[in-house]
Amino acid sequence: MTVRVVIGTILIAATMAIVAFVMVNEPARMSSFESGFTGRSVEAGAALFDTNCAICHGVAGQGIENVAPALNAADLFDGSRLKSFGWSGTVKDYVRAAIAGGRPRASAAFAGYPNRMPTWSQQYGGPLRPDQIEYLVDFVMNWQTAALAQAPPPPVVDAVGTDLNTALPAGDAARGDLLFHGKGPGGQFPCSACHSLQAGQTLVGPSLAGIATSAAARKPDYPAEKYLHESVVLPNAYVVETFNPGLMPQTFGAQMTRQDMADIIAFLLTQK
Amino acid sequence: MALFKLHLPILDDIKSKGLKPAMLAKVDDAVVRITAGLNIGDIRSVLRGDTAPRPNPRVKPHADGFWLHMKPTYYHNLVTPLYPEFRLGWLSLYFMVFETLTGVFLMVFYTPSPLVAYENMLNIMSNVPLGLFMRDLHKLGAEWMVLVVALHALRTFLTGNYKKPRQFTWFSGVILLILTIFLSFSGYLLPWDQLSVWAVTIGVSMAEATPTPWPLNLLGEKYLGDPSFIGTAINNIMRGGPQFNASGLLRWYLLHVIGLPLIAFIFIGVHYYKVIIHGHSLPPEAEKVGEDSAKRVPLDQRTYFMPDILTRELFYVALITFFAVFMVTAGGYHAPLEPHADPLVTPLHTTAPWYFLWLQGMLKLGDKVIWGVVAPGVIVGTLIVLPYVEVGPSRRYADRRVGLSAAALVVVALSMLTFMGTPWYAVSSSADQEVVAALVPQTHPGPLRTTPYDELQVGAYDAADWQSAPTPGLKNLLRQYEIELNAAEARDAMFLDGHGRMTIEQWQGNLKKITFDVTWTKPDGKPGEFTQTVYLGADSNYGD
Incomplete structure (x- = not known):
């Protein structure tokens, strides 16, 4: 019995010592857990951003002209954008509100943009759960340090943009063929995934068989090159009948170089 | 005055x-x-x-x-050593108290709503002093309690203590065993993470298979338009609707914190009272066949409760508490918390809790109704009626060869079924996904997330060239990638000539994007490709 009493007492003392030790370390453990969880939230937010937001705001949140504003920009985090439309809360609150509720009306700086920010939270009829909204907020807010520290990152080198008057270099139809079919460097946006080259075959978008001929006839004072250029960087400018506007990604202007554009146009002009 | x-x-x-x-x-x-x-x-x-x-x-x-x-003043000398009781009954009772205390602590910080339940978990772990500690203890205690109660039942069977006059004690014990399992299981849903929702989904869909017997199915068809309305009703009650929702969570919560504990405390009272009324049964070999001498303890055979039994009981409590506290601190045991529940994303390998794996194993044998509803019903029914049917007078091991062999067979069968319940048995999934899932599992951190962030240098890597990777962590990771690819080729005839690539990009200041790209050749010569993207933050602190 004495042995039991002694060992039992030692065990109780040891248990209490462990608990005391845990207690002493709690503040440090709790704060490390907190930052760890924010890190994981950013990870989850990055995945959600990629599937839901990148299509309009750009894969790196750099924004796409005439589609959606930049999110990794200093003016969002230094409060000047918020001030311009009279938001009195914090940047984080604004980001959360804008994602959850959407933006039914654009602010003055983006008045010309045709698309409205949709509602994302299930609480307001959108598709994402409240916790998913929080992950996205954490992901967007994670740009803060970098955005405030430096000028916005340069866009894709020599991106073609959405200005139709921009001068294009001479096109190489052979390389355009590769790009069209998603091959070679720069071939990460295969046109052939949605556009067939066989007459009458609809994959997702319209067939491009004979596009060189029809492109010239589509718009009165547009030559075929200009029409093709516009159709890629501003797809909603002319939508082929029976197809919905917005079906084609609006982001190619920011993702494609001038050379890519010229090569693809050169290739398409061979499809007579 | x-x-x-x-x-x-x-x-x-x-x-x-x-x-x-x-x-x-x-x-x-x-x-x-x-x-x-x-x-x-x-x-x-x-x-x-x-x-x-x-x-x-x-x-x-x-x-x-x-x-x-309610405690006896003295015990027979023969029941005080470890054999024949192993203190399992006492420890079962202690765990009930232990779970109540840690559970009440957690209740203070918990709201049963899908909107905030998961957030509450994070708050308990990040903002409540000793919150993580209490949660781990509660979870560990729940697992141990199931084990201890099950062993207590097994021991009672082996020493034949369910026999006359203790039939009703056994019956109340069976009820307590079932209550213990369901107490543990009902707590599963409360954190509202992927693990909880999918583990409970398995359980609920089993209950949903409850058949609607003839002629009720005809009546159901006629008046409700649903021939299996009993299963539908069970499903709606347990999930709160066709899908798990706020009402469903609230029901499981109330079951966990009020319903089951209340019934359990009542049955513990009954069970304990019966144990004392009939006395602690002597070891089988110490009694004459058909005789129950537990209540007649000769003067020279008495061990008094004070101080011998009291110190023994306190000693075991101190021992088990120390082990539990040790396990959740130095032992590194932590109650899992997976990502937030998402009814649209099924984790690759969903399993029931370990004490239900045998049931999941049985479900792989065939029909959901027979193996998921009828068979467990028969097992529980057999346990309940056992002492009223098996009325052989002798408790001695030599006289109970059939019963003891049956028990051994049941133990072996349960072990085999438990193995069959794990993902290693008869679960087909595609080899390419398995390869990536081995590196970035959905249920725990896994090799990629535990690789030091700084060692994941930006670049594109080939698993086959793991030896030329720039950092040890990356080398180790790519080597595991290659091993998994080779294992997949050996295992799956549809997966030939597998190649694995991994691309690491800097995504934000403290966030990297890692893309896994597995390509292989199908037996018909066509190429296959599987890509999965994972993001990893510098501060995500997955540990190891």
Whole structure:
């Protein structure tokens, strides 16, 4: 019995010592857990951003002209954008509100943009759960340090943009063929995934068989090159009948170089 | 004239005996009241190990006190060693108390709503002092409690204690076993993470398979338009609707914190009372066949509760508590918390809790109704009626060869079914996904997330060239990638000539994007490709 009493007492003392030790370390453990969880939230937010937001705001949140504003920009985090439309809360609150509720009306700086920010939270009829909204907020807010520290990152080198008057270099139809079919460097946006080259075959978008001929006839004072250029960087400018506007990604202007554009146009002009 | 007269007897005592003796007498008196009968001298004599004086003051707390009135004053010498009882019943009771205490702590910080339940978990772990510690203890205690109660039942069967006159004790014990399992299982849903929702989904869809017997199915068809309305109703009650929702979570919560504990405490009372009424059964070999001598303990065979049994029981409590506390701290055991519940994303390998794996294994044998509803019903029914059907008088091992062999077979069968319930048995999934899932599992951190962030250098890597990777962490990771690819080729005939690539990009200042790209050749010569993207933050602190 004495042995039991002694060992039992030692065990109780040891248990209490462990608990005391845990207690002493709690503040440090709790704060490390907190930052760890924010890190994981950013990870989850990055995945959600990629599937839901990148299509309009750009894969790196750099924004796409005439589609959606930049999110990794200093003016969002230094409060000047918020001030311009009279938001009195914090940047984080604004980001959360804008994602959850959407933006039914654009602010003055983006008045010309045709698309409205949709509602994302299930609480307001959108598709994402409240916790998913929080992950996205954490992901967007994670740009803060970098955005405030430096000028916005340069866009894709020599991106073609959405200005139709921009001068294009001479096109190489052979390389355009590769790009069209998603091959070679720069071939990460295969046109052939949605556009067939066989007459009458609809994959997702319209067939491009004979596009060189029809492109010239589509718009009165547009030559075929200009029409093709516009159709890629501003797809909603002319939508082929029976197809919905917005079906084609609006982001190619920011993702494609001038050379890519010229090569693809050169290739398409061979499809007579 | 005073309205009332203040009279403090202690002052009289001090006056007559002097300060010190009076105070000592007062303290002694308080100790007697608290222990319901033992004064300081008696306690010191207990601690010194003196033999009890006659009359024995150590039995007074049993007669006068509340806590010990149900405890026997003495036990037979033969039931006090580890064999035959292994203290499993006592530990079961202790775990019930342990779970209640840690559970009440967690309740303070928990709201049963899908909107905030998961957030509450994070708050408990990041913002409540000892929150993580209590959660881990509660979870570990729940697992151990299932184990201890199940072993207690097995031990009772092996020593034949379910036989006359203890049939009803066994029955109440079976109820407590079922309650314990469901108490543990009902707690599963509460964190509202992927693990909880999908583990409980397995359980609920099993219950949903409950058949609607003839002629009810015809009536259901006619009036409700649903021939299997009983299963549908069970499903709606357990999930709160066709899908898990707020009502469903609230129901499981109430079941976990009120419903089941209430029934359990009632049955614990009944069970314990029956144990005491019939006495602690002697080892089978110590009794004549058909005789129950538990209540007739000869004078020279008695071990008194105070102090022998009391110190034993407290010793085991101290031991198990120490182990539990040790496990959740130095032992590194932590209750899992997976990502937020998402009904649209099924984790690759969903399993029931370990104590239900045998059931999941049975479901792989065939029909959901037969193996998921009828078979468990038969098993529980058999356990309940066992003492009323198996009425052989002898508890001796040699006379119970059939019963003991059956028990051994059941144990073996349960072990095999448990293995069959794991993802290693008869679960087909595609080899390419398995390869990536081995590196970035959905249920725990896994190799990629535990690789130091700084060692994941930006670049594109080939698993086959793991030796040329720039950092040890990356080398190790790519090597594992290659091993998994080779294992997949060996395992799956549809997966030939597998190649693995991994691309690491800097995504934000402290966030990297890692893309896994597995390509292979199908037997018909066509290429296959599987890509999965994972993001990894510098501060995500997955540990190892």
